[in-house]
Amino acid sequence: MNEIQLIQALQQGDKNAFSFLVQTYQHMVFNTVLSIVQQQEEAEDVAQEVFVQAFISITKFRGDSKISTWLYRIAVTKALDHQRKKKSKKRFGLLKNVFGIGLQEEMVADFYHPGVQLENKEKSAILFKALQNLPSQQRVAFTLIKIEGLNYEDTSIIMQISIKAIESLMHRAKLNLRNQLINYYQSNK
């Protein structure tokens, strides 16, 4: 089944075509979402939502980009939305702490990406923690290029900005990460 046939079948509500779509792109979507959400169960839930959303809004898909590009966009949007909601919940939790209700959660590097080599496990956890503090655009560009392994051109198509803008985002992301790591290692000397 080629892409055009797949899109047509999906637009007709074909469940088998949907199953094929999930089978083909599940790892790609899951890896992207996991790198942003950084929690296995939550990432699975968000990744499921990505496919459900894709099925529901397939009629709006004009086919002017690849299915993978379209799925990347939905995945990134859903994952960032999830993070935003989680952060606002945390802020509310912090407010509760101010009034003496509940205990404050300790900030620790606790996410271990399953695809990282064992010897890099601890260092990558620190990097993933620092990634959470990047502005969303920088974070998405860094995730797609460094973790998903996409090139600058594909990333620019997904993010719908120029390659120059992607280069700039990556430069600023690396600078931000570097500054965070300097602070981290200086305070943990």
Added chain:
Amino acid sequence: MKNIEIQIAETLNSIDDIQKAEAPYFFNTRVQAKLNQRLASIETPWLPKWKPIWAITTLTILLSINIFSVTQKYKSKKTNSTNNTETANFEGFSNTYNLNSALPY
């Protein structure tokens, strides 16, 4: 400082040869189940979705009805008691001056 520089470089390079994470087993089945659930909820749009705003609205309406009925009851009670007082006064007055209708004229 040199030590920190090495650590930073190692940390930034720690994901250089990262492998892609794979979706968990039965992911496809779970997605299908979620989709069916979602489609079922879309097919019954006449069922109101449970949202806090509905709870607040219902509560406000119920409270308004209660307040209205209590106020109405209080008003009617007041009117009745005024009438009763007037009747009582009138009867007292009649009794005092022997103005009962039973009196023969």
